[in-house]
Amino acid sequence: MIRKPGIIVYIIATVIAFVFLWPVLYTIFSSLKTMSELRAAVPTFLPQEWTFEHFFDIWDRGSWRRGNLARYIYNTFYVAVLSTLLAVLINTMSGYALAKFRFKGDTVILLIILATIMLPLEVIMVPISRVIRFFRIYNTHWALIIPPAATPAGIFLMRQFLLKIPDDLIECARIDGASEWRIFLTIIVPNAKPAIATIAIFSFMWRWNDYIWPLIAISDSNLYTLQLHISTFGGEYRTNWANMLATSTISMIPMLIVFLIFQRQFVQGTVETGMKG
Numbered sequence: 001m002i003r004k005p006g007i008i009v010y011i012i013a014t015v016i017a018f019v020f021l022w023p024v025l026y027t028i029f030s031s032l033k034t035m036s037e038l039r040a041a042v043p044t045f046l047p048q049e050w051t052f053e054h055f056f057d058i059w060d061r062g063s064w065r066r067g068n069l070a071r072y073i074y075n076t077f078y079v080a081v082l083s084t085l086l087a088v089l090i091n092t093m094s095g096y097a098l099a100k101f102r103f104k105g106d107t108v109i110l111l112i113i114l115a116t117i118m119l120p121l122e123v124i125m126v127p128i129s130r131v132i133r134f135f136r137i138y139n140t141h142w143a144l145i146i147p148p149a150a151t152p153a154g155i156f157l158m159r160q161f162l163l164k165i166p167d168d169l170i171e172c173a174r175i176d177g178a179s180e181w182r183i184f185l186t187i188i189v190p191n192a193k194p195a196i197a198t199i200a201i202f203s204f205m206w207r208w209n210d211y212i213w214p215l216i217a218i219s220d221s222n223l224y225t226l227q228l229h230i231s232t233f234g235g236e237y238r239t240n241w242a243n244m245l246a247t248s249t250i251s252m253i254p255m256l257i258v259f260l261i262f263q264r265q266f267v268q269g270t271v272e273t274g275m276k277g
Contacts, residue, residue: 024252025045027245027248027249027252028249028252029045029046030241030245031054031055031242031245031246031249032050032051032054033048033049033051034053035242038241038242038245053242054242054243054245054246055250057242057243057246058243058246058247058250069229069247069250072224072225072226072228072229073226073250075141075223075224075225075226076207076208076226077254078141079141079145079207079225080203080207080254082141082145083144083145083148083203083207084203084207086145086149087149087150087151087154087199087200087203088196088199088200088203090149090150091151091154091155091157091199092158092188092189092192092195092196092199093184094150094155094158094159095154095155095156095158095159095161095162095192096158096162096184096188098110098155098159099158099160099162099165100165100167110156110159113152113155114152116152117152117153117156121212121213125212125213125216128147129216129217132146132217139217139218139219139220139223141223143217143218144207144210144213144214144217144218144225147213148206148207151203153202154199154203157195157198157199158192158195158196158199161192161194161195162188162191162192162195165187165191165192170183170187173186173187200258200262201258201259201262204255204258205255205258208226208251208254208255209227209251209255210225210227211228211231214227214228215228215231226251227251229247230244230248230251
């Protein structure tokens with residue numbers, strides 16, 4: 001008989017959650033403080049005087065270190081959505097091929113893909129930069145969308161999930177005359193929704209919060225993503241903390257919405273990908 005978690009477990013879980021949420025909550029509450037509170041020698045967690053002035057302020061294009069926030073939100077949303085759709089398509093197709101097709105060298109290909117997980121972005125920045133310049137997509141949004149389209153973690157996660165789909169189901173469809181594309185669209189995709197949701201959440205989150213690669217691939221300020229825009233509030237002699245905190249708070253909202261929509265599929269996909277190897 002499985003016992004339900006006691007009150008001590010819930011208390012410990014609540015404390016751990018609060019520790020992880022502390023920086024997020026501090027950012028949100030700080031964005032609602034006045035400038036005098038932000039400059040105070042002794043910082044406070046909750047605002048003494050609540051104000052939404054900074055949120056109205058960041059939409060004004062005429063002041064110091066401000067820009068068209070709607071443009072940067074659109075740029076980030078455009079990059080994140082297209083990159084996520086492309087990543088879901090490529091990772092799902094690659095995972096399907098590695099899980100359900102047997103061909104010479106399939107294990108070697110899988111090991112090579114897994115080996116690339118150990119390579120940090122800093123190692124491959126220069127080669128990718130040369131590639132995007134060769135194809136003349138430097139300083140365009142496609143330089144942010146195409147390079148992360150296929151991720152080793154996404155391919156491995158999808159492969160592990162698809163291994164639990166019975167091979168007999170696919171063979172029966174082939175016997176009935178179904179093409180590989182029809183099998184992929186009518187059998188694989190519907191059954192892989194949890195894994196697809198997991199890949200979509202991770203991809204959207206990475207592209208939405210990415211800073212290092214856009215800093216390298218984009219030089220035109222009109223193409224800046226939200227994270228690059230946030231960095232412009234900091235200067236050598238002056239940092240606009242109020243507007244930086246307000247913009248950071250706004251940047252959290254889309255990620256929260258995406259996770260709340262797909263949280264059930266995300267948890268299911270994360271758990272089930274480790275069931276079968």
